[in-house]
Amino acid sequence: MKLLEIVNTEEGKYLLGTLGQKPQNKIVHITANSFIEHLGGKEYKATFFSRRPIEKLFQPIIDKVEIANEYKKFNQREAFLHYSGLETKAYKYPRIYLTTSTFNPAAGANSPVDGRLVQSDNTTWANARNSTGATPDVTETTITVVQGETVGGTFNIARCVFLFDTAALTSSATISAATYSLYSSATFNNSEAGNSLSLVACTPAANNTLATGDYNTANWGTTKFATDITIGTFTTSVAYSDFALNADGLAAISKTSITKFGIRASNDISNTAPTARSFAFGNYADVGSNIPKLVVTFTVPSGAPWELMMTGVGR
Secondary structure (H helix, E strand, C coil): CHHHCCCCCCHHHHHHHHHCCCCCCCEEECCCCEEEEECCEEEEEEEEECCCCCHHHHHHHHHHHHHHHHHHCHHHHHHHHHHHHCCCCCCCCCCCCCHHHCCCCCCCCCCCCCCEEEEEEEEEHHHHCCCCCCCEEEECCCCEEEEEEEECCEEEEEEEEEECCCHHHHHEEEEEEEEEEEEEEECCCCCCCCCCEEEECCCCCCCCCHHHCCCCCCCCCCCCCCEEEEEEHCCCCCEEEEEEECCCHHHHHCCCCCCEEEEEEHHHHCCCCCCCCCCEEEECHHHHCCEEEEEEEEECCCCCCCCCCCCCCCC
């Protein structure tokens, strides 16, 4: 049972859409964390996620179908619908239980990782911003950017990491546009809503986890890859907020390896102590749906060998 065939059905596209991006065109390539649509001619659109959510979503279904077929030959598409829960026919198909840890990537330390680093010592602004270490968290489901003044004028800061395996673009790709999207998971009033989320470069020491030292400002860029989104705007609705990448952001996308983005509060970058607390709550990949995504539009040279093969999952 080939995943590439599955995801080109309406049901397969629906399931992909639960991650936060439903394909509208023919899918020509898919990996554990990405899929590529053909827009026509030489133009393609690639959607990338942190972690390996496509594998986590589809692999258990494929495994159950294959196990069921060892018992009896079933209609492949009907079996897929049953084991995906889209059209249950319990009277017809055997119950199959899988060991989750075997078939699904665990939350947390998986490449390409996402997560946050929090300096929460309620210390001075200078100490909070310039600390050489903070608490890493790669199992969090909600992004929190915190820059706050607490009782006594002390501060906490969070910096957030989002990695994407963008090697499926290949070195021959010419990128014309890209959008990084982050989903707001809550609406609330913010006491310093004028503070903003800034998309920048970050360079954690590893691609599959975060370490205390990754918080160090030396590992974070100050060049903004898109127009800032104010925290007040971000928190007014439960929906995606889009960062349309500028030239610097497009140049930061790796065509052959891992693309590394980070979110910092704007006054963290400018080194301006806030006058009140400000928060932004949004989804990390571990939440399972409406997860962070990077959508890239690109072309390949005329006549280039664009051999898009099924890789990573369900081969």
